[in-house]
Amino acid sequence: MAEAAIHDDGRDVVETHHAAVAHGHHGPPTSFIRKYIFSIDHKVIGIQYLLLALFSVFIGMIMSVLMRMNLTWPGTKWPILATLFPEGAPGGVMTPEFYLSLVTMHGTMMVFYVLTTAPQGGFGNYFLPIQIGAEDMAFPNLNMLSFWVTFVALAVLVAAIFVSGSTVIGPTGGWTGYPTLSAIGDKLNVPGMGMGMNLWIISIAIFCIASLLGALNFIVTLLNLRARGMTLMRMPLTCWAWFTTAVLALLAFPVLLAAGVLLLLDRTAGTSFFVPGGLSNGETVLPHNGGSPILWQHLFWFFGHPEVYIAILPGMGATSHILSTFARKPVFGYRAMVFAMFAIGLLGFFVWGHHMFISGMSPYTGMAFSILTLSIGVPSAIKTFNWLGTLWGSQIRFTTPMLFAIGFVSLFVAGGITGLVLGQSTLDLSMHDTYFVLGHFHLVMGVAAIFGMFAGTYFWFPKMFGRMMNETLGKIHFWPTFIGVYAIFIPMHIMGIVGMPRRYAAFTEYEFLRSLDPLVMFVTIAAIVTALVQFLFLYNFFWSMFKGEKASANPWEATTLEWVVPSPPPHDNFAGNVPTVYRGAYEFSVPGAPEDYVLQTTPDATSENVTPAAHGGVEVSGNGGNGHKH
Amino acid sequence: MGRALGVLIWLITLASVLLFTNGSWWFPPSISEHGPAYDRQFLITIIVVGLAFTAAQIGLGYAVWRYSARRTGERAVYSHGNNKLEALWTVITAIIFIGLGIAGQRVWAQLHFRPAPAGSAQVQVVAQQFQWNFHYPGADGKFGRTDPAKINDSSLNFIGLDEADAASTDDSVVGSLVTQVNRPVELTLRARDVTHSFWVPELRFKQDAVPGLDIKVHFTPQQVGRYEIACAELCGQLHYKMRSFLLVLPEPEYRELTAMSQAQFQKRVTELFTKYPLARR
Amino acid sequence: MHAGEHLATTDEWGGGALPYHVGHKKLGMWLFIISDAMTFSALLIGYSYVRASSDQWPTPFPFYPSIIFSTVMTLCLLASSFTMVMAVGASARKNYKATRRWIGLTILGGLTFLVLHLIEWKHLIDEGLRPFSLAHEWAVRWPNSPPLMGATFFAITGLHMFHVLTGVLYLAYIALRVRRVRHEDVEISGLYWHFVDLVWMFVFPLIYLMSVDMTGGH
Ligand code: HEA
Ligand code: HEA
Ligand code: CUA
Numbered sequence A: 001m002a003e004a005a006i007h008d009d010g011r012d013v014v015e016t017h018h019a020a021v022a023h024g025h026h027g028p029p030t031s032f033i034r035k036y037i038f039s040i041d042h043k044v045i046g047i048q049y050l051l052l053a054l055f056s057v058f059i060g061m062i063m064s065v066l067m068r069m070n071l072t073w074p075g076t077k078w079p080i081l082a083t084l085f086p087e088g089a090p091g092g093v094m095t096p097e098f099y100l101s102l103v104t105m106h107g108t109m110m111v112f113y114v115l116t117t118a119p120q121g122g123f124g125n126y127f128l129p130i131q132i133g134a135e136d137m138a139f140p141n142l143n144m145l146s147f148w149v150t151f152v153a154l155a156v157l158v159a160a161i162f163v164s165g166s167t168v169i170g171p172t173g174g175w176t177g178y179p180t181l182s183a184i185g186d187k188l189n190v191p192g193m194g195m196g197m198n199l200w201i202i203s204i205a206i207f208c209i210a211s212l213l214g215a216l217n218f219i220v221t222l223l224n225l226r227a228r229g230m231t232l233m234r235m236p237l238t239c240w241a242w243f244t245t246a247v248l249a250l251l252a253f254p255v256l257l258a259a260g261v262l263l264l265l266d267r268t269a270g271t272s273f274f275v276p277g278g279l280s281n282g283e284t285v286l287p288h289n290g291g292s293p294i295l296w297q298h299l300f301w302f303f304g305h306p307e308v309y310i311a312i313l314p315g316m317g318a319t320s321h322i323l324s325t326f327a328r329k330p331v332f333g334y335r336a337m338v339f340a341m342f343a344i345g346l347l348g349f350f351v352w353g354h355h356m357f358i359s360g361m362s363p364y365t366g367m368a369f370s371i372l373t374l375s376i377g378v379p380s381a382i383k384t385f386n387w388l389g390t391l392w393g394s395q396i397r398f399t400t401p402m403l404f405a406i407g408f409v410s411l412f413v414a415g416g417i418t419g420l421v422l423g424q425s426t427l428d429l430s431m432h433d434t435y436f437v438l439g440h441f442h443l444v445m446g447v448a449a450i451f452g453m454f455a456g457t458y459f460w461f462p463k464m465f466g467r468m469m470n471e472t473l474g475k476i477h478f479w480p481t482f483i484g485v486y487a488i489f490i491p492m493h494i495m496g497i498v499g500m501p502r503r504y505a506a507f508t509e510y511e512f513l514r515s516l517d518p519l520v521m522f523v524t525i526a527a528i529v530t531a532l533v534q535f536l537f538l539y540n541f542f543w544s545m546f547k548g549e550k551a552s553a554n555p556w557e558a559t560t561l562e563w564v565v566p567s568p569p570p571h572d573n574f575a576g577n578v579p580t581v582y583r584g585a586y587e588f589s590v591p592g593a594p595e596d597y598v599l600q601t602t603p604d605a606t607s608e609n610v611t612p613a614a615h616g617g618v619e620v621s622g623n624g625g626n627g628h629k630h
Numbered sequence B: 001m002g003r004a005l006g007v008l009i010w011l012i013t014l015a016s017v018l019l020f021t022n023g024s025w026w027f028p029p030s031i032s033e034h035g036p037a038y039d040r041q042f043l044i045t046i047i048v049v050g051l052a053f054t055a056a057q058i059g060l061g062y063a064v065w066r067y068s069a070r071r072t073g074e075r076a077v078y079s080h081g082n083n084k085l086e087a088l089w090t091v092i093t094a095i096i097f098i099g100l101g102i103a104g105q106r107v108w109a110q111l112h113f114r115p116a117p118a119g120s121a122q123v124q125v126v127a128q129q130f131q132w133n134f135h136y137p138g139a140d141g142k143f144g145r146t147d148p149a150k151i152n153d154s155s156l157n158f159i160g161l162d163e164a165d166a167a168s169t170d171d172s173v174v175g176s177l178v179t180q181v182n183r184p185v186e187l188t189l190r191a192r193d194v195t196h197s198f199w200v201p202e203l204r205f206k207q208d209a210v211p212g213l214d215i216k217v218h219f220t221p222q223q224v225g226r227y228e229i230a231c232a233e234l235c236g237q238l239h240y241k242m243r244s245f246l247l248v249l250p251e252p253e254y255r256e257l258t259a260m261s262q263a264q265f266q267k268r269v270t271e272l273f274t275k276y277p278l279a280r281r
Numbered sequence C: 001m002h003a004g005e006h007l008a009t010t011d012e013w014g015g016g017a018l019p020y021h022v023g024h025k026k027l028g029m030w031l032f033i034i035s036d037a038m039t040f041s042a043l044l045i046g047y048s049y050v051r052a053s054s055d056q057w058p059t060p061f062p063f064y065p066s067i068i069f070s071t072v073m074t075l076c077l078l079a080s081s082f083t084m085v086m087a088v089g090a091s092a093r094k095n096y097k098a099t100r101r102w103i104g105l106t107i108l109g110g111l112t113f114l115v116l117h118l119i120e121w122k123h124l125i126d127e128g129l130r131p132f133s134l135a136h137e138w139a140v141r142w143p144n145s146p147p148l149m150g151a152t153f154f155a156i157t158g159l160h161m162f163h164v165l166t167g168v169l170y171l172a173y174i175a176l177r178v179r180r181v182r183h184e185d186v187e188i189s190g191l192y193w194h195f196v197d198l199v200w201m202f203v204f205p206l207i208y209l210m211s212v213d214m215t216g217g218h
């Protein structure tokens, strides 16, 4: 019957589908280059993305420590910096422009090259096809292209630090690159606004293209390649998260791309999209005229706000998945979780103005954005409640991934809740561009989303590399990190309340910041300790890759498809034997079942649907949707 | 493990709450008319979100404390959720959050929807890398014409004041903002190179100065004294040094000052700085 | 379907099927079109934003040559969309010769568009329009107008031209391999082509018709 429906569209569709299933059999490559470098296997590409993120996150982290050192001990000589950056830190003393270039690079690295790569391109690439029962992504070649384009973008960004000429340091415009500073900074002799700024824009533009292609691939894969029986409402929440993220990326990145091209034109072709007339460098009037700096802010944040959800949604997915697995309990309110994710994604496109309350945008628009912003807290709260609901009455196994998933919930609430303060246009009058904002987004993005990545890494590592990560080291990593990040970022809120502005190279100039000196010192020490602890993770990661205990196919006793296949999975994931799915993703502690988990592929013993009577009225093949029946 | 984590979550919550409530660090005292209303809204909000934060963390801590797996092979409760609960907490949070959002519009509306009250003092502000220029109309109450082509830093004409314009002869352009206590002041914010942001923590007020726009804002300072003006939008390498002062003066001193010529004005402001030291905190 | 296996769900969304009855490539093209439409929207909205916030904006396009030219260009694209529909129809009937002929005509439409557009660019450049400044004459006629007309004009029509050019190359590739590619591939190239035409249907009124010189020119 389904076939009839397909047929009226002509032979091709059916053929395509078979071809699609068949193209998984592109035979394992043998040469080193095809296998590990220009691979079209989604699993290899996933790991490549992870390694790219791992590189970026450590660079970004080291930058953040340098920033903290400069803020806490301004004017101190750090001999090593004198050798590494003779221009940025002459004599080892960091210049203010060097500080700003660190801030810019730190933000850019972290937002784009860490949080937009690992959670989606890394884990999503590796596990989305397996979790839905596909043998690869829909477009394996495009997938490879996405990764390598991302790689080029990163290379361009790194080059931006090192270009010399009029600039001896990286771009200094902040990760938001606001014009007119970013557009005419070089004409105003602001250091770091020459070639470095151009490369920054080019890097972002290339990155946009890569993300777009990746997003397209994810959506097609999820829609077209689900194995038989994998209905939408049986998908793991991770898949929903990756899917929603891909939709956001597909719609948001093109806008940043367009904005980036216009900014580049302003800088290089003399256009004036973002530069109004009548500006002066103190001697002569600049030749630009007619543009608007606010236009950039609209375009940037139309992308930027969805972007922060692109950063967090995969973490939410992983958290739901891991919480349920180690709580040995089905996800509480599966459907509500899915709808909440969609609501966040949808509303996320209508709140960008909350970054612009103070920008000179119409105050009436500001009011509308303010109220919409507060409503986006509702689906986020729903998710939080459901996570707590999942833990309620559970049987928690405290593995390292579970610790990080619980940490995610804690940090997400801590960081998200201050969004309700910033979202009020009135309160933003004082809080905007202070450390309160930094506290907010570091908790929610800088660490909650990162905790999602940690949880994912500890959880999926055995599947990816066939070996367990060391649990003891993992736990030693967790405790100080969890305490450390709170110690770094909660005090930042207080600094913001006192009024400490962000992107200040030093706090030496203002009397009203004096009282904060002890807090500044405290935060820096916490940051250094926390950063050091991360090397433990790095060590564990690479040590376990070669020396870890061998992992079985399903070491966590989980239910979804990735645990049906060997660790690591064979080249085409299922060795040509694509499974059929019989139930929802989180069937834990099913009464009457032999184990406390039921794999999605386990057929029911007697018939298709276990008779409700057999389990006291509970429908076993139900998928976690509240009362959902088919 | 579960207990340890539960206790840790509670301890972190306690520490966070203490940091916010112990009073060592908080807003500087407010000096503007809308300040108390701002502070009230902030306090209400921080209490509401603080309670939500505490409740959520206590709940989370309790769950990990209470539901550690036991060795007996006991199973977790098999439940896929509860629609009634789901609806309940959706409605409650929606009411609280959106209620907060609506309440949060009052001060905003007062400052931004209403024009400046009649009789407000007028000051034009021109921000540049890396200083603030405050342009006063002088006795005639009229601002002299400005022209970007006349801007010349080496001859100290930072805002391009046109000397040829009769209205400009009694104007003063000074590096500090001088206001009269209890009298509303309307600022016209401009920027001549990049975006800056006018920010005085004691005023509970911040507004970007954007190239190409004339942004009019108003507020009423209510406390005589001297306060720091900071730049709150990244504007280049010396962004962190773009400091100026807000002087709130009693009426007589204000009158005397604003009637002066530019040179006297400048000198007198410096004298007043010693009379009104910054509050030490 | 595999005999003997009873699936829990047999509907199209139940996995193992194509829910939209569309293969990967076609679905991929649809998604690409959506995202590309976002890029163009951003540009057009940016253009409208700066135009709306300017005191004045030049309306220099005389009836001849600009409007005549751009109208003919529009007709070229419309006609090429029609021939593309015919090509897809022929391909459905497996009439490869006709397919190739119709695609050929489509390419011709596209190439004519490109040539006319380049002539139009040259004309404007000769008049003195630059990305960073207006033609001198225009600057005199519209003294309060920002120099952004050239920037928006070249950026938007340039990006569109790039799309047309890509489309022409893409169609040529399909036409050459028409016997080897599948019918769906022809349809997909058609989708892309129609999208490029559709974008022009926004660019034409916003860039050209809104800048017609109502005074009858100089
Ligand atoms: C992952 C990233 C991420 C996420 C998820 C969020 C989430 C939110 N953000 Fe944030 N935000 C950023 C990243 C993020 N943000 C970044 C990077 C910036 C700065 C950019 C820059 O300028 O450089 C920023 C800045 C920013 C601003 C601008 C501040 C300024 O510059 O002046 C605002 C203002 O409205 C805001 C609001 C919000 C809101 C309302 C949410 C909401 O989605 C939050 C919703 C969550 C909750 C509301 C918690 C839910 C839980 C409960 C309510 C518990 C209840 C339970 C019990 C009581 C048991 N954010
Ligand atoms: C993901 C985002 C992210 C992360 C993780 C961080 C991490 C940190 N950030 Fe950053 N930060 C930003 C995003 C982030 N930041 C952004 C967007 C800005 C704004 C830039 C701008 O203004 O333009 C900013 C700005 C910023 C400033 C403000 C500068 C200023 O305005 O003057 C400061 C100051 O202290 C700071 C500090 C820190 C510290 C101490 C850390 C950390 O060192 C804390 C310790 C680190 C970790 C706990 C993470 C370790 C993670 C791993 C090891 C990952 C493992 C990898 C895999 C699992 C694959 N950050
Ligand atoms: Cu001026 Cu920052």
Ligand SMILES: [Cu+2]
Residues within 6 Å of the ligand: A304, A305, A308, A351, A352, A354, A355
């Ligand atoms: Cu936002």
